[in-house]
Amino acid sequence: MTESLVIEQLTALEASLEEMAELLIQVVEDGASIGFLPPLSVEEATAYWKSVPDPSVRLYVAKVDGRIAATVQLQLCGKANGLHRAEIAKLMTHPAFRQRGIARRLMLAAEADAVQGNRSLLVLDTREGDPSNLLYASLGYELAGRIPNFARSVGGSLDATMIYFKNIG
Numbered sequence: 001m002t003e004s005l006v007i008e009q010l011t012a013l014e015a016s017l018e019e020m021a022e023l024l025i026q027v028v029e030d031g032a033s034i035g036f037l038p039p040l041s042v043e044e045a046t047a048y049w050k051s052v053p054d055p056s057v058r059l060y061v062a063k064v065d066g067r068i069a070a071t072v073q074l075q076l077c078g079k080a081n082g083l084h085r086a087e088i089a090k091l092m093t094h095p096a097f098r099q100r101g102i103a104r105r106l107m108l109a110a111e112a113d114a115v116q117g118n119r120s121l122l123v124l125d126t127r128e129g130d131p132s133n134l135l136y137a138s139l140g141y142e143l144a145g146r147i148p149n150f151a152r153s154v155g156g157s158l159d160a161t162m163i164y165f166k167n168i169g
Contacts, residue, residue, distance in 0.1 A: 003064050005102065007109045010059045013049055019068045020061075021045035027092040033127035033151050033159065034090055060109050062093075062102045069097035074110040076117065084169070086114050088124035091132065103132075107139055111168055120169025127151060128160040141166045 010016060024045040028036045036044070052059060058074040070093035076086045088110060093103050114122055126132045128146060137143075141164035150161035 005105065006063045007105055008061060008063065010061055013053060016068060017046055017049055020049045020071070023068055023071065023092060023094050024048060026094050030095045031154065032092060033130065033153065034092060037152065037154055058113055060106055062106050064097055069094050070102045070106055072106040072110050074113055084119060085121040085123065086119045088122055103135055104139070115168055120167060122166045122168055123164065125161045125163050128162050133162060136164050
């Protein structure tokens with residue numbers, strides 16, 4: 001059976017809130033370093049998603065057979081000296097949908113939107129050693145540097161974050 005993959009920008013979250021909360025909970029339980037530690041409650045996950053909508057945030061979802069499988073945010077800088085840049089944030093793929101190229105497709109959609117919006121520089125950060133480092137490098141992101149002891153992991157250790165950038169304009 002062939003799966004259908006659709007990438008779309010969400011402008012309203014109400015209809016997808018429960019599914020988005022479940023996605024966040026699953027990726028955090030699986031060890032993703034996206035600002036939360038397990039156990040993450042439905043209430044905390046829902047509150048996070050309710051805080052996301054903003055004119056400066058473009059939220060993309062990947063749906064597989066109508067189910068939200070992954071998401072990424074393009075956060076547009078609104079400062080006068082930063083109108084040329086944006087940040088990629090909260091790329092997350094449900095564990096059941098990994099290794100299918102979905103995150104890559106989301107990244108390409110976010111990059112295309114950034115180019116269309118006259119953004120010429122993208123930045124992002126990710127935990128050192130995570131598989132996402134390989135994805136970002138394969139998409140042409142360059143390592144700008146490493147910050148030690150940046151984020152706490154579930155076991156209490158402090159992990160480094162890797163800062164990447166990509167000139168797209």
